[in-house]
Amino acid sequence: MTLSKIREKNPLVHCITNYVVANFTANGLLAIGASPVMADEVEEVEEMVSIASALLINIGTLNTRTLESMIKAGKKANELNIPVVLDPVGVGATTFRQLAVAKILKEVDIQLIRCNPGELASLAGVTWQAKGVDSGEGEMDVQTVAQQVASKFDCLVIVTGESDYLTNGEKEHWISGGHVLMTQVTGTGCLLSAICAATLALEGDPVSNLFETLTDYKRVADIASEHLLLGSFQENVLNELHSISRGAVEWTL
Incomplete structure (x- = not known):
């Protein structure tokens, strides 16, 4: 299991993330044995990412x-061959977000884009009805479009949903499972992006490692949702991440 490998390595993950999810993201990384740092001051990001x-x-x-x-942190990470994950939250919601993501993708070498179908559609220029930062509604062949985006930006793409899709433009995996409660609390997707960043710090094939991470995360959702209580769901997610990463829960892929 990749989560246990992350615990063994204890990678420092530099998160320039949003203030809605920063606490949950930090606690989720700590739960799997990674070390989070939330630093977004322009004067220190190059120094911080250099040790990440x-x-x-x-x-x-x-x-x-x-x-x-x-952009400053991303360029420094590229110089040092440190993997960069982009979570384009709500990119299709406003022109500002669209232009910002286009600028990031132009100036920074991104190793992984982790998005939902609506965000994927925006990146690919596919018509989609966004709903703020939520996925929204539309029609799209996720598999084909994700492969096109992966090829265009020479990166891995993960599209999360009822079933997750992972591709590098050639290799691909579908990952089923999980629970709808993951979409009803804030931060579960953002935390997954951070865990994927930690995964890219591991040795081995990135596609295989990310497949295991996505499978682990679906299992976390399954177990955390057993009592179907929304208020305690985030707490359960942290507990199960901690348990699975420590090998306290036995299951097979």
Whole structure:
């Protein structure tokens, strides 16, 4: 299981993320034995990312100051061969977000884009009815479009939903499972992006490692949702991440 491998490595994950999910993201990384740091001051991001194992760029509460920090940190990470994950939260909601993500993708070498179908559609220029930062509604062949985006930006793409899809433009995996409660609390997708960043810090094939991470995360959702109580769901997610990463829960892929 990849989560246990992350615990063994204890990677430092530099998160330039949104303030809605920062606490949950940090606790989720700690639960699997990673070390989170939330730093978005433009004057320190280069120094901070230089000691990190991976960088997460999450645009959920994007502003012009953090955009500068994201690009500066991303370029430094590229110089040092540190993997960069982009979570383009709500990219299709506003022109500002669209232009910001286009700028990031132009100036920073992204190793992984982790998105939902609506965000994928925006990146690919496919017609889609966005609903704020939620996925929204539309029709699209996720598999084909994700492969096109992966090829265009020379990166891995993960599209999460009822079934998750992972591709590098050639290899691909579908991952089923999980629970709808994951869509009804804030931060579960953003946390997954951070965990994927930690995964890219591991040795081995990134596609295989990410497949295991997505499978682990679906299992976490399954177990955390057993009591179907929304208020305690986030707490259960943290508990199960901690348990699975420590090998306290036995199951087979």
